[in-house]
Amino acid sequence: MVAPAPLWAGAAAAEGHDVAHLLLVLAGMLVGAKLLGDLAERIGQPAVLGELLAGVLLGPSALGLLPGGGFDAEFIRVLGEIGVILLLFEIGLETDLREMFRVGPTSLGVAAVGVVLPFVLGFAYWAYGPHVPSGGGDLHLAAIFIGATLTATSVGITARVLGDLGQLGSKESRIIIGAAVIDDVLGLVILTVVSGLAAGAGLTLLGVAKTFAVAVGFLVAAVMIGRFLAPQLFNVIDRMRVRHVLLVFAIAFALGLSALAAVAGSAMIIGAFAAGLVLSGTNQFDTIEERVKPVAGVFTPFFFVSVGGNLDLGLLNPSRPGATTILTIAAVLTLLGIVGKVAAGWAAPWDRFRRLVVGVGMVPRGEVGLIFAEIGRRSGVLSNEVFGAVLLTVMATTFVAPPALKALFARGRPAREEGP
Amino acid sequence: MVAPAPLWAGAAAAEGHDVAHLLLVLAGMLVGAKLLGDLAERIGQPAVLGELLAGVLLGPSALGLLPGGGFDAEFIRVLGEIGVILLLFEIGLETDLREMFRVGPTSLGVAAVGVVLPFVLGFAYWAYGPHVPSGGGDLHLAAIFIGATLTATSVGITARVLGDLGQLGSKESRIIIGAAVIDDVLGLVILTVVSGLAAGAGLTLLGVAKTFAVAVGFLVAAVMIGRFLAPQLFNVIDRMRVRHVLLVFAIAFALGLSALAAVAGSAMIIGAFAAGLVLSGTNQFDTIEERVKPVAGVFTPFFFVSVGGNLDLGLLNPSRPGATTILTIAAVLTLLGIVGKVAAGWAAPWDRFRRLVVGVGMVPRGEVGLIFAEIGRRSGVLSNEVFGAVLLTVMATTFVAPPALKALFARGRPAREEGP
Numbered sequence: 001m002v003a004p005a006p007l008w009a010g011a012a013a014a015e016g017h018d019v020a021h022l023l024l025v026l027a028g029m030l031v032g033a034k035l036l037g038d039l040a041e042r043i044g045q046p047a048v049l050g051e052l053l054a055g056v057l058l059g060p061s062a063l064g065l066l067p068g069g070g071f072d073a074e075f076i077r078v079l080g081e082i083g084v085i086l087l088l089f090e091i092g093l094e095t096d097l098r099e100m101f102r103v104g105p106t107s108l109g110v111a112a113v114g115v116v117l118p119f120v121l122g123f124a125y126w127a128y129g130p131h132v133p134s135g136g137g138d139l140h141l142a143a144i145f146i147g148a149t150l151t152a153t154s155v156g157i158t159a160r161v162l163g164d165l166g167q168l169g170s171k172e173s174r175i176i177i178g179a180a181v182i183d184d185v186l187g188l189v190i191l192t193v194v195s196g197l198a199a200g201a202g203l204t205l206l207g208v209a210k211t212f213a214v215a216v217g218f219l220v221a222a223v224m225i226g227r228f229l230a231p232q233l234f235n236v237i238d239r240m241r242v243r244h245v246l247l248v249f250a251i252a253f254a255l256g257l258s259a260l261a262a263v264a265g266s267a268m269i270i271g272a273f274a275a276g277l278v279l280s281g282t283n284q285f286d287t288i289e290e291r292v293k294p295v296a297g298v299f300t301p302f303f304f305v306s307v308g309g310n311l312d313l314g315l316l317n318p319s320r321p322g323a324t325t326i327l328t329i330a331a332v333l334t335l336l337g338i339v340g341k342v343a344a345g346w347a348a349p350w351d352r353f354r355r356l357v358v359g360v361g362m363v364p365r366g367e368v369g370l371i372f373a374e375i376g377r378r379s380g381v382l383s384n385e386v387f388g389a390v391l392l393t394v395m396a397t398t399f400v401a402p403p404a405l406k407a408l409f410a411r412g413r414p415a416r417e418e419g420p
Numbered sequence: 421m422v423a424p425a426p427l428w429a430g431a432a433a434a435e436g437h438d439v440a441h442l443l444l445v446l447a448g449m450l451v452g453a454k455l456l457g458d459l460a461e462r463i464g465q466p467a468v469l470g471e472l473l474a475g476v477l478l479g480p481s482a483l484g485l486l487p488g489g490g491f492d493a494e495f496i497r498v499l500g501e502i503g504v505i506l507l508l509f510e511i512g513l514e515t516d517l518r519e520m521f522r523v524g525p526t527s528l529g530v531a532a533v534g535v536v537l538p539f540v541l542g543f544a545y546w547a548y549g550p551h552v553p554s555g556g557g558d559l560h561l562a563a564i565f566i567g568a569t570l571t572a573t574s575v576g577i578t579a580r581v582l583g584d585l586g587q588l589g590s591k592e593s594r595i596i597i598g599a600a601v602i603d604d605v606l607g608l609v610i611l612t613v614v615s616g617l618a619a620g621a622g623l624t625l626l627g628v629a630k631t632f633a634v635a636v637g638f639l640v641a642a643v644m645i646g647r648f649l650a651p652q653l654f655n656v657i658d659r660m661r662v663r664h665v666l667l668v669f670a671i672a673f674a675l676g677l678s679a680l681a682a683v684a685g686s687a688m689i690i691g692a693f694a695a696g697l698v699l700s701g702t703n704q705f706d707t708i709e710e711r712v713k714p715v716a717g718v719f720t721p722f723f724f725v726s727v728g729g730n731l732d733l734g735l736l737n738p739s740r741p742g743a744t745t746i747l748t749i750a751a752v753l754t755l756l757g758i759v760g761k762v763a764a765g766w767a768a769p770w771d772r773f774r775r776l777v778v779g780v781g782m783v784p785r786g787e788v789g790l791i792f793a794e795i796g797r798r799s800g801v802l803s804n805e806v807f808g809a810v811l812l813t814v815m816a817t818t819f820v821a822p823p824a825l826k827a828l829f830a831r832g833r834p835a836r837e838e839g840p
Contacts (some may be wrong), residue, residue, distance in 0.1 A: 019501055020682035027676035030668050035663040047662045075495060081439055133532045164663075242457040243584075244717030248450050251718055256447035262440035294711050294719055297664030298671055 020181035022072045026302070028065050032058050033301035044410075048166035049402040050299055055308020056411030066309040073269060080306040082255070083299035084156045085272040090296050091177060092157050092276015093289045094168055095352045097223070100178055100277075103171065107178030109347035114179065114362045115151045115186045123147035125336060142386065148194050149390050150337045152187055154366020154398065155269065156178035156303065161400040162361070165409050172354050176361035179344075184267050185215040187368060194375065211265065218266040219274055222257060226278030234282040246284050247291040253279065307366055311395045315388050326385055330392035337397050338363055342346070357408050363401040369394035442492045446722070448485050449496070452478050453721035464830075466584035469822040471721055475512055475728020486729040497697030500726040502675070503577045503719035505692040509674040510716050511579050511597060513709045514588055514698015517643070520598055520697075523591065527598030529767035534599065534782045535571045535606045543567035545756060562806065563833060568614045569810050570757045572607055572788035575600035575689065576723065578781045581822045585829050592774050596781035599764075605635040606688050607788060614795065631685065638686035639694055642677060642712035654702040666704050667711040668809030672697065716779065730790060735808050746805055749813035757817050777828050783799045783821040789814035 032054035040050030058065040067073040126143035158180060162173045189212045208404065230253075237249045254275040261271025279288055291310040315330075317323060345359025376382035452474035458469030478485040487493040546563035578600060582593045652671075657669045674695040681691025686740045690759025699708055737743060793810040796802035802810065 019498055020679040020688065021673045022498065022680040022685075023502070023505075027672040027679065030672035030675075034660065034662055034665050034668050038660040038665070041661045051663075071491070071494060074491060075498060078439055078442065078495060082443070085443075154609055157512045174587075240454065240458040242454055242470075243460070244714055245454050247714050248454050248718060248721065252447040252450035255443045255450075259440040261442040263444075266444075268440065291714050294667050295715055298715055299666060301668065320594065 001317065004145055008201060011253045011370045018100075022075060025065055025067065025072060025076070026079075027262035028058060029054070029305045030298075031303055032065075032303050036082060037301075041164075044406065046161045046402040046406055048160040048164055050303055051304035052157075052308035052399060052402075054293065055305035056313065058305060059309035059313075061155060061311070061313040075357045076302055076306055079299060080303035081268070083296070083301070083303035085254060085258045085268060086251070086292065086296035087156055087159060087300050088269045089250075089276040090289070090292055091163075091168070092153075092273040092278075093280050093285070093292065095174070095177065095273075095277055095280065097227075097277055097280065103175045103178055104314075106348050107175050107182055110175060110179040110344050110358055110362065111182035113347045114153065114341050114344030114359075115190070117343055118150035119147035119148075121336040121340050122150040122187070131330075138381065141381050142376070145194055145381050146333065146386075146390060148190050149365065149372040149376070149394065150333065150340060151179045151183070151190055152368035152394075153183040153265065153341070153362050154368050155184065155365045156359045157307075157364040157366045157398055160300070160304070160402065160407075161405050164402075165363050165406060167409060172357045172361070175348060175358050179358070179362060181270060183220075183362070184270055184368070185212070185219070187267075189215065191372070191375075193272060194372070212266040215267065215270070218237055218261055218264045219270050222261070222271065222274040223277050224235070226257075226274065227281045231282045232277045234279070234284050234288075238284050241414060246287055247295070250279060250292055251295065275285055307370070307398070310370055310391065312388070312391070315392055326389045326392070329386065329389035330396065333361065333389065333393040334396040334400075337365065337393055338400065341397075353408070357405065360401055360404045360408060363404070364398040365394040366398050369397070434658040442495060445485055445487065445492060445496070446499075447476060449474070449725045450718075451722055452485075457721075461584075463547065464826065466581045466822040466826055468580040468584055468724055469819065471576075471724035472819060472822075476731050476733065478725060479729035479731065479733075481731070486726070488513065496722055496726055498801040499719060500723035501688070503716070503723035505674060505678045505688060506671070506712065506716035507579060507720050507723070508689045508692035509586070509670075509696045509702035509725040510712055511575075511583075513700050513705065515594070515597065515693075515700065517647075517697055517700065518822075519642070520594060523595045523598055526768050527595050530595060530599040530764050531602035531606060531780055533767045534573065534764030534779075535603060535610070537763055538567050538570035538757055539567035539610075541567075541756040541760050542570040542753065545752060550754075553562055558801065560800050562728070562796070563794065565614055565801050566753065566806075566810060568610050568790040569785065569796070569814065570753065570760060571603070571610055572785045572792060572814075573600045573761070573782050574784045575604065576787050577784040577818055578825075580720070580780070581825050582726070584822075585826060587829060591779070593776045594821075595768060595778050599778070599782060600834050601639075601690060601693055603782070604690055604788070605632070605639070607687075609635065610653055611792070612797075614792070617785055627753070634685040635687065635690070637679055638684045639690050642681070642694040643697050644816050646677075646694065647701045650698045651702045653674040654699070654704050654708075658704050664711075666707055667715070670699060670708045670712055671715065702828065711751035727790070727818070730811065732808070735812055746809045746812070749806065749809035750816065753809065753813040754820075757785065757813055758820070761817075773828070778823065780821055780824045780828060783824070784818040785790065785814040789817070810821055 033051040036050035036054040036057070037047035038050065040053070041047050042346065055066070057063055060066060060068050060157075067076070107284035123146065124141045126146045127140055155177060158176055159168070162168050162176070167173050189208055193208060234246070234249070237245055254272050257275040258268040261274070262268045279285065282288070315323075315326060318327065341362040342356065342359035344362055345355040345357070348355050348358050370391070372396060373382065373387055376390070377384070377387040453471040455473040456470035456477070457467035458470065458471070461467050475486070477483055480486060481486050482639075487496070501695055543563045543566065546566045547560055575597065578596055579588070582588050582596070587593050609628055613628060621775040654666070654669070657665055674692050677695040678691035681694070682688045699705065702708070734740065735743075735746065738747065761782040762776065762779035765777070766776040768775050768778050790811070793802065793807055793814060796810070797804070797807040
C-alpha cells in the first residue's frame with residue numbers, strides 16, 4: 001500500500017506538496033514571534049525586536065526551521081508581504097490626513113537629508129575610503145549600490161516599534177511615517193537607477209523623472225479619488241447582509257490598491273498606506289480599524305520573523321576566514337548608516353529630543369535594504385563577502401533602532417505601562 | 421533601463437515572481453465571494469452558495485481570474501486549506517464536548533449508513549448497471565473509485581451552511597458535524613484502500629485496521645491530553661503582554677494540531693476540529709472564539725471560491741461530443757449520491773423532518789470528493805470522461821445541499837431574520 005495520509009491531508013497535498021510541514025513551520029513562526037516578543041517586552045524592549053530575534057533563531061543558521069527555498073519559502077514570503085501591507089494599511093487608517101499635510105514639509109526635509117546623506121557617506125567610503133577587496137567588479141558601481149542600500153528606511157519596522165511603544169499618535173511618529181513613505185518613493189527612483197546601472201543601461205534624466213512622477217502621482221491620485229468615492233462605496237457595503245463584509249472588503253481594498261500601486265510602477269506599501277488613508281475617511285472607519293487589527297496581528301509576525309531569518313549567524317563568527325574584513329566593513333557601514341539617518345532628524349525644526357527620535361526612527365533598513373543588496377549580489381556588482389557585510393549592516397541598523405527608540409522615549413517622556 | 425517596479429514591489433518579486441498579480445486575484449476572490457454571497461442571501465439562499473458560484477464565475481471556464489496552475493494556484497490552495505482548518509477550528513470551539521458524546525452513537529450510525537450505502541449504490545451501478553465506456557481499464561477498480569467518491573462528506577460546506585442559517589447550535593447540526601467527522605475518519609480508511617488498489621497493491625485487513633486505529637486514536641488522544649493541558653497553558657499565555665497573544669497562539673495551536681494530525685496519519689481537519697474542542701475547555705474560550713471568527717472569515721472565502729473554481733462549465737454544454745453520456749452518468753451518480761446520504765438520516769431515531777435535515781446535511785461531497793476523483797484520474801482508473809462525470813456529481817451534490825437545507829429549515833422551523 002502506498003502511504004496515503006498526506007494525500008487525504010488536503011487537496012494541495014494531492015499536488016505532491018506537503019502542506020502539513022508548512023503549517024508546522026507557520027505555527028512555529030507564530031509561537032516563536034510571540035514568545036520572544038513577550039520576552040523582549042519583559043526586559044523593556046519593543047516586541048518587534050523579539051520577533052526579529054525569533055527569525056534569527058528559527059533561521060537557517062540556527063535551528064533551521066525556516067525553509068531556505070522552494071514553495072514553502074516563497075509562501076511565507078508572500079504571507080509576510082501581506083503582513084506588511086496590512087500593517088501599513090492599519091497605519092494609514094490611523095493617520096489623520098490633515099495632520100499629515102501639516103507635517104508634510106518637515107517629513108520631506110527629513111526624507112531628503114536621510115536619502116542624500118547616507119548615500120554620499122556610503123558612496124564616498126567605498127569609492128575613496130582606505131580599504132578592501134572590491135570583488136573585482138566596477139568600484140564605482142559597487143559604491144553606488146552600497147550608497148543606495150544605506151538610503152533605505154523600513155517603515156514597517158519603525159511603525160511597529162512606535163506602535164509597540166504606544167507612540168503612533170505622536171507628532172514625531174507622523175513625521176517619521178511621512179518621511180519613510182517619501183523615502184519609499186525616493187527609493188523607487190534610486191532602485192530604477194541602480195537596476196538600470198546593474199543591467200548595463202545608461203542613466204537618463206527623463207527616465208528618473210518619469211519614475212518619480214509615477215510614484216508620487218499614484219499616491220496623490222489614489223488618495224484624492226479614493227477619499228471622494230470610498231465613503232459612498234462603503235456605505236453600500238455596510239448595508240450588505242453577509243458576515244464579516246466590512247472587514248473582507250477593507251482587506252480586499254488594501255490588497256487591491258497595493259497591487260495596483262505596483263502595476264502602476266509605484267510601491268506596494270505606498271498603495272497599502274494610501275488604502276488606509278482613504279478608508280480613514282469612511283463612516284465605517286471605527287469598525288474597519290477594530291476588525292483589521294487582529295487580522296494584521298496574525299499576518300505581520302510572518303514578515304518580521306522572515307526578515308530576522310535573513311541574518312546568517314555564521315557571518316558574526318570572528319574565526320571564519322575573511323571575517324575581520326567583513327565585520328570591519330559592516331561596522332563602518334552601520335556607523336555611516338546610523339549617522340546619516342540620525343543627522344536627517346536635524347532637518348526637523350525642533351529640540352534635540354525630537355530630532356533624535358525622528359532620526360533614530362529612520363535608521364532601520366529592514367527588508368528594503370535587503371532588496372537593494374540582493375540586486376547587487378545577483379548582478380555581480382557586490383561580491384559575496386561585500387554582500388555579507390551589507391547584510392550585516394542592514395540587520396544591525398534594523399536591530400539597533402527598536403531599543404534605541406525605546407530608551408529615548410523612556411528618557412524624554414514618562415514611560416507608559418502597557419496592558420496585554 | 422530595466423523595468424524596476426516589480427522588484428521594488430517586494431522581496432518576493434526579487435525572486436522573479438509577480439506578487440502584485442497574485443494580490444489582485446486574492447482581492448478579486450474576496451470581493452466576488454462577498455458580492456455573490458450577499459446576492460445569495462437576498463434571494464433566500466445560504467451565503468456559501470454564492471461563494472461557490474463566485475468560484476465558478478472566476479474559474480478557468482468563465483472569467484479565468486483564478487490561476488490554473490503554478491505558484492499562485494498552489495498559494496491559493498494552501499490559503500483555502502488554512503481557511504477550512506480555521507473553519508473546523510471555529511466549529512470545534514463552538515461544540516460542547518458532552519453534547520457531542522450524547523449524540524455520538526447517532527452520529528456513528530448516520531456516518532456508517534452514509535458511507536456504506538452510497539458506496540454500494542455507486543459500485544453496483546458501475547459494475548453491474550446498464551451502461552457506457554469504462555475507459556478500457558479495470559471495471560471493478562473503477563467501480564470501487566466511483567463508490568468511494570460517493571462516500572465523502574464535505575464537513576466544511578455543510579458547517580458553513582448551518583452557520584449561515586444560524587443553526588450551528590441545534591441538535592441536528594451536532595449530529596451532522598459528528599457524523600461528518602466520523603466520515604472523515606472512515607474516508608481516510610477508504611482512501612488508504614483505494615490508493616493502494618490504484619497503485620496495484622493488495623488489500624490487507626491489518627493495514628485497514630491500522631489506518632482506522634491511527635485516525636481514531638489521534639482524535640481521542642489529542643482531545644484527552646489537550647483538555648487536560650490546554651487550560652493551564654492558556655492561563656500562562658493569557659498573562660503574556662504582547663498584543664494579540666491569545667489569538668495568535670490559538671491559531672498556531674490549530675495549525676499545529678492539524679499538521680500533527682496529518683503527520684500522525686490522520687486528517688488535517690480532524691486535527692483542526694480537535695484543536696477547537698480542546699480550546700473550548702479553556703478559561704479564555706470567549707475571547708479566543710470572538711477573535712478567531714474574523715480571521716477565519718478572511719481565510720474561508722479562499723476555500724469556497726477554490727472549490728467552486730473546479731467546475732468546468734464546458735462539461736455542462738450539451739452540444740459537446742460525448743456530453744450526453746457524461747451528463748447521464750453524472751445525473752445517475754448524483755441521484756445515487758443524494759439517495760444514499762439522505763437515507764443515512766434515517767439512522768437517526770427521529771421524526772421525518774430531522775432525519776431529512778441530517779441526511780441532506782451529509783450530501784455535499786465538496787473538496788473531499790474531488791480528492792478521490794483526482795486520484796482515480798491520475799492513476800488511470802477513471803477515464804477523462806468518467807472523471808468529468810464524477811466531478812459534475814461532486815459539484816452537483818455540493819450545490820444542491822445549501823438551498824435544500826435552507827428550504828427544510830424554512831419549512832420545519834420558523835425562519836430567522838439575520839443581521840449583517
